[in-house]
Amino acid sequence: MYVAETINYKGTFVESLVEITIFASRKTNHLFIDSSEVITITTISSLQQYLSLNRRQKKGFVPTMGALHQGHLSLIDEARAQSDITIVSIYVNPTQFNESSDLQNYPRTLSQDVLSLVKKGCDVLFLPTDREMYPDGLDKSPPLDISAWASTMEGEFRPGHFDGMARVMYRFIEILKPDKVFMGQKDYQQYKIVDQMSDELDLGAEIIACPIIREENGLAMSSRNLRLTAENRREASKIHETLQEGAERLRAGSSSSIVESWAMDQMLSFGFRPEYFKVVDKDSLEPLDEVEPTREFIICTAAWVGEVRLIDNIWIRPQEEKTNE
Numbered sequence: 483m484y485v486a487e488t489i490n491y492k493g494t495f496v497e498s499l500v501e502i503t504i505f506a507s508r509k510t511n512h513l514f515i516d517s518s519e520v521i522t523i524t525t526i527s528s529l530q531q532y533l534s535l536n537r538r539q540k541k542g543f544v545p546t547m548g549a550l551h552q553g554h555l556s557l558i559d560e561a562r563a564q565s566d567i568t569i570v571s572i573y574v575n576p577t578q579f580n581e582s583s584d585l586q587n588y589p590r591t592l593s594q595d596v597l598s599l600v601k602k603g604c605d606v607l608f609l610p611t612d613r614e615m616y617p618d619g620l621d622k623s624p625p626l627d628i629s630a631w632a633s634t635m636e637g638e639f640r641p642g643h644f645d646g647m648a649r650v651m652y653r654f655i656e657i658l659k660p661d662k663v664f665m666g667q668k669d670y671q672q673y674k675i676v677d678q679m680s681d682e683l684d685l686g687a688e689i690i691a692c693p694i695i696r697e698e699n700g701l702a703m704s705s706r707n708l709r710l711t712a713e714n715r716r717e718a719s720k721i722h723e724t725l726q727e728g729a730e731r732l733r734a735g736s737s738s739s740i741v742e743s744w745a746m747d748q749m750l751s752f753g754f755r756p757e758y759f760k761v762v763d764k765d766s767l768e769p770l771d772e773v774e775p776t777r778e779f780i781i782c783t784a785a786w787v788g789e790v791r792l793i794d795n796i797w798i799r800p801q802e803e804k805t806n807e
């Protein structure tokens with residue numbers, strides 16, 4: 483059992499993974515503790531020491547903000563399949579929150595997360611503090627000009643969000659030097675910006691987009707779903723339905739602007755507060771007026787359902803005659 487640092491969990495100093503796991507198992511009444519291990523590291527120097535001992539191994543990295551669900555766990559499966567060592571980070575990055583209430587209300591479920599990671603066979607959990615990530619203060623300037631990808635959709639409604647996200651992802655990649663980074667298609671614009679950054683700055687990491695994992699009713703899994711009421715959770719499945727029907731209408735020849743305004747009206751009629759519904763090019767994220775049969779495109783949307791802001795998208799690959807939803 484390796485634990486590089488003592489962690490302070492909700493005011494309790496937790497000395498070892500066994501204690502974290504027992505703490506978690508008491509809370510959740512899980513008596514089963516997987517015998518596999520996860521190395522928990524909270525400082526960059528310990529992490530780099532570990533990495534230098536394993537420099538020949540192919541490293542797969544899964545960055546997360548915790549409150550892990552099946553969507554996150556699917557990224558870990560993919561990372562394990564494509565790497566020798568799988569490193570997962572849990573870090574609620576303050577600079578990518580444009581509203582302090584969202585940061586405060588962000589779900590934190592560390593004890594259950596550790597259990598999930600142990601069961602999944604993740605090799606390393608990196609749990610840094612703000613001071614480790616931002617030793618010179620909370621700098622949120624992005625390491626390159628991302629405005630071409632970051633000014634629409636999420637960027638328009640969450641000013642500064644992508645600046646903070648790009649900064650922290652640059653820092654993670656710089657520290658870990660992963661061979662591959664596994665990200666969800668759920669946050670497509672985020673994936674695209676990190677992919678672009680890795681290319682332009684020659685960071686040496688391949689950025690892999692993994693499919694969206696959904697609840698049975700079609701709702702995209704998200705840590706924020708924990709804050710939905712039962713009724714809202716049922717209703718929120720209509721976001722995916724609207725994306726699917728929007729895609730059908732585009733295929734049937736409707737223009738993007740007609741489909742976009744139809745979808746916004748639909749979501750208003752469900753009692754949601756939609757922010758955008760956009761048909762965009764898969765690479766440039768430029769709006770598309772109409773969809774040519776051979777072109778790959780994405781439809782992205784964000785809407786408030788009750789008190790919770792949800793995002794979702796659908797990726798249309800016409801050549802293969804299939805969607806990655």
Ligand code: AMP
Nearest residue numbers: 546547548553665666668669694695703
């Ligand atoms: P987060 O913890 O929300 O920052 O997400 C961490 C990673 O998990 C990001 O790359 C997300 O895109 C990905 N992710 C979140 N939800 C899902 C989902 N439902 N399916 C697949 N990946 C997801």
